[in-house]
Amino acid sequence: MSKINTINIEKQIFDYLSQRLSPKRYEHSYNVAMLAIDIASNNCANVLKAQTAGLLHDCAKYMSDRGLISLLKDHKNFKYFKEISNVSPRLLHSFAGAIVAKEKFGIKDSDTLNAIRNHTLGRANMSVLERVIFVADSVSLDRKWMHAKRIRNLARTDLDKAFLETLKNKIEDVINDGSWLCPQTVNTWNWYVSNYKKNN
Template sequence: MKVLVFGGSFDPVHKGHVAVLKKALAVIKPDITHVVPAYQSPFKALSPTPFKLRMQMAKAAFGKLGKNIVFDDYELKQGGKTYSYQLVQYLLQRYEQPEIYLLAGTDCLNDLHHWKNPQYIFKHATVVAGKRRGFTENKVDFKHIFLPGQFPKMSSTRVRAHILASGAIPQEKVPAAVGQVILKNDLYGLDVHRWLQAHLKPNRYLHSVKVAELCAILSDIYEVPVGQAVQAGILHDAAKGFSGPELIAFCKEHKIKVPFFEDICRFEPLLLHSYASAWLAQHHFGVKDKDVLHAIAEHTLGSLQMSTLSKILFVADISSKDRKYKDAFVIRTLAAQDLEKALLYAANRKLWFTIDSQKWLCPVGIELWNHLVKCAA
């Protein structure tokens, strides 16, 4: 009896998943197929997307691909991290002398030797993989089958980042039925976009989207997790809809620590929006990542200990595609080549904007400029 098993987080299911399973069904011709959403992958943190919704997306995407597809909640019943060898054990116990085919992505094929109890998997199952474009095959010494053709280079991480950055579901990557589940349940940041649209002016909301999109591009160049970059970008101006007096009251009410707080309150209270936005990100939107929170808090004035993520957001904020002044393009182009030089240029522009507007210069911004000049010398 041929048993094909396809496990994954499916967070969300994308068209790459559909394509590889469809091809595997045609090539292997299994008697039965188990689609097994992970409760918690051994290689990832517990997904904030409920298991039942990921199962629902799997059913929506795969349900019509063939007969005898079992949507298996085995890992939910396990209630924790489940390893592939345990899934193989489970199938060996469930069926009499099954011929097991384990469908895996090419991105993990070369790492199978590092999985938990890999020899058990190799002994009892044949690994089936679809090649993505650009895949470099290492020598493998276990039973495996490569599916014919090449498959789309997609990832659920990228799909989530796209939705969080833009507030739109990429139809070219997500099956329509899966998109309906995402929409109905406000997944992957769609709720964030609704909140921002309700609390920001249209041009400020557009700016947040464009900053998030630029952060995503720069995150690839400077090897920052795209989810972090997009989250910082989309939420960096969450408090921008508050007036100066409202920002002062908000920071006092929530006891937000702000350098030179009294001077900022007196001379330029709108500078408080970055610190208030970080508070909203943490307490309203549930962001726990300290790098993301620091980047949001520092995106206006900067700091002397900026992470790569903070630098990306600082630069993206002043050079996003909605910015119409002539130097925005220069900074954006420079950022794709040299982040440190782009940061220096961005800090320079911010200081000149403030001076030209005859506004108060916050000491934090002056300290950053002096620090960057020393580092560049």
């Protein structure tokens, strides 16, 4: 991609986000992008892709539940679509975000699109970029929960550990809240604990 194209896409993205997201969500998206660049640069990942995925990860967050389901109706062949639509449609914003990124901004890179798509539920065997965005979303500067700062620092030196801690905290939050835990998140957890143990 040429420099001029990159700058044009960045401007389009900032315009899109500022017109649709709340100021708080806009600031969060910016913070996620900045942290994603930081973590990516410390983990040999592509910083430009990290920036794009970070900025766009919540680009569909403004849509209503009905709007999300409607956008995804032609893409509903992904696992658990029906369950998520029925029980927790807000989770669809990550899947919808990947579609917006592709169709509105012409993002073709599958790693960037997967990082947007999987930032809420994760999946087995995620790429470095996918894990960078997953972690950055949970511990960006605007996140004030107990371990956010520590995991933010940890991600620079041990992305695997930071990812597992982030995922564990997410699952604990859902359970403590008495909410529905998507089977895809359980699959993500099971895949990573077995593989992390094997490698450590």
